[in-house]
Amino acid sequence: MSKFSYSRINSGLDAPDLTVNIAGVCLRNPVIAASGTFGYGREYAGLLDIAGLGGICTKGLSFEPRPGNEGCRLYETPSGLLNSIGLENPGISAFLERELPALRKLGPAVIANLSGSTIEEYVKGAELLNASAIDIIELNISCPNVKAGGMAFGLDAETAAVVTRAVRKAARAKPLMVKLSPNAPDLAAVAAACAKAGADALSLVNTFKGMAVDIHKRKPVFENVTAGLSGPAIRPIALRMVWEICRNIRIPVVGMGGIATAKDALEFLLAGAAAVQVGSATFARPPAMNEIIRGIEDYMKTYGFLELGELKI
């Protein structure tokens, strides 16, 4: 009980400060739209208060355009969502030319999710982003839905360090956040390796590798057989992973995985996350992130917290 003063409880005098600094970039609040679930922002115009968000992560961007996967791409499961989009995107040059100017004007910090099939492709993409007006690079070494690269770079500490180091060198002007895979056998080792290789922050988790079978066609639902599981079904495991990484790592950690309410987001913030991302919940309820921001503020007022940093348990 030493972290806050009882005299502040319900006093209503002090408005809590929701701003958070991630690798030198000040976000107006700790709630960020997760990659792949918010397009490039404009798709959600009129459905929620976009300017009120802390940040927007773009869909995974690769140096070359990608058409994405054939067949079924989304499949609902109990309290979850399996996806196999396959990183469909127009390529980084087209993103910078066609999407970034409007995305910048929306207000929230712009976080570019960088994907690649080879180290060379990651580096070429990082060089383009380095010279652009984005705020943060989120290095995606955790996509489970592509045949080459993607999650393969995030499963092993040494490989994760090689790609982090290469992107760090190619994008000196931008803060670098590395997005980790919950499918890594030793996540703590991958996190430590990325931090040592120059990551300014970490984000976790990406989706868990899952599968569904069509019992009438008697074959897997997805062309790639496996797909990535997100949504409330993964939340307790994601929370445990975020908590474990926060205990061992000194750089900021952005937590995600099944967050749908302010209570969910607060669990991650209390467990040590500096900020959170919200993905699947936005599909079901576009204003969910606005409600989460209001809920965090109400909680801080109720318990007399003035800054987010005071929340950590």
Ligand SMILES: Cc1cc2nc3c(=O)[nH]c(=O)nc-3n(C[C@H](O)[C@H](O)[C@H](O)COP(=O)(O)O)c2cc1C
């Ligand atoms: C349809 C869909 C597409 C996604 N695409 C990406 C992507 O391009 N890059 C990435 O790093 N994560 C991607 N993700 C993972 C999310 O950003 C997030 O890590 C994951 O869904 C867990 O959060 P949630 O449970 O709140 O959705 C995608 C998730 C979904 C559901």
